Amino acid sequence: MRHIRIGSGAGYSGDRIEPAVELADKGDIDYLVFECLGERTVALAQQARMKDPDGGYDPLLEDRFRAVLPICAARGIKLVTNMGAANPLAAAQKTAQIARSLGLALKVAAVIGDDVFEACQHSELPFMEIDGTLQQLGNRVLSANAYLGAAPMAQALREGADVVITGRASDPALFLAPMIHAFDWAMDDWNLLGQGTVAGHLLECAGQITGGYFADPGVKDVPGLARLGFPIGEVGEDGSLVITKVEGSGGRVTAATCKEQLLYEVHDPRRYIQPD
Structure with a gap:
């Protein structure tokens, strides 16, 4: 059975960059996802775009990509991110410019349509x-955005994109898109899409599932929080999932850390809606 490995390089806009570099360098991953957008951050991004029509994307986009693009290009790792925020096109243009400045020939795709x-x-x-x-x-x-699903991101990957940049998409869709692309899942195979969505939820908040959210010193101790490693999802074409992290990195992955993250994301499973 085929498997892919997806690394979670960020769980919010201001997340530190070192764990993403560690994933790209030592995680043996196929895809690296930066999930950096929320309702507050997309509104702030819209304010930034009002001041500068060429702005409105994640302020750490350049720092992140300068750190990981050379490693990812050398190892064939594809990147998917919502760092486009309020301006995915400008973010894609900036990314292409960064790649050229690093001597890299990369195909960058912008997914638009969320701004309503x-x-x-x-x-x-x-x-x-x-x-x-x-x-x-x-x-x-100030802003109004619809949650895009995984289909347009999967299409961008199918068309050869090395970097896929979107604005507001559902957070798990950023992870589901590589699965759909890699395994050619049908967009009406609800069981597989459901399994992939759960995998996305477990991975999307990065260090939360490796102990950052779980830690309660003296009650639920987590080792090495100062250099917390970010998670890797090893996904099978049947939708199976193993959560792990880079060997030697801080934190821990257990059934308990995974359960806390899943409960944090899903709330009431009887009234649970995703765009996919």
């Missing part, structure tokens, strides 16, 4: 959280 601000701005769409509609908020609305 103009479509929503004057609508009567109801709010889930408050009584009223979107239009009643007037100019207080």
Whole structure:
């Protein structure tokens, strides 16, 4: 049975870069995913784009890519990320520029379509959280984004992209896309897509599943937190999954750390919706 290894290089916008370098260098991975976007960060990115039309992507994009692109290019590791934030096209152009400056010939894809601000701005769409509609908020609305699924990212990989950059996508879809691409999963094979989505949820917050979220000193001790290693998901074409990390890195992966992360992500499984 075929397997792929997916490393989680970041779990939020300000995450440290060293664990991603360790994954690329020592993790024997096929894909490296940077999950760096949330509701707050996409709003901040939209503010940045308003000030600079060429901005609005993750502020650590250049530092991250300068650190990992040479290793990934040398080892054939594909990268998938939502560091495009409010401006995936500008992020892709910047990434291509960084690659050229490093002497690398890489194919960079931008996945767009998540920004639905103009479509929503004057609508009567109801709010889930408050009584009223979107239009009643007037100019207080800063951004509106739809969660994209894995299909366009998988398509970019199929078309030969070395780096895939998106804006707002569902977090597990960043990990599901490499699985769909590598194993040619059908987009209506709900069991496999469900298994891949669970795998994505376990991996998406990086150091959370290797003990960062689990640690409670004196109650649930985790060794080596100062150099916490980030997780690797070894995924089989049947949707099976083994979570591990680079040998010798800090933290731990146990059934308990995995259960905490899964509960953190899914909440009520009877009312659980993903774009895929």
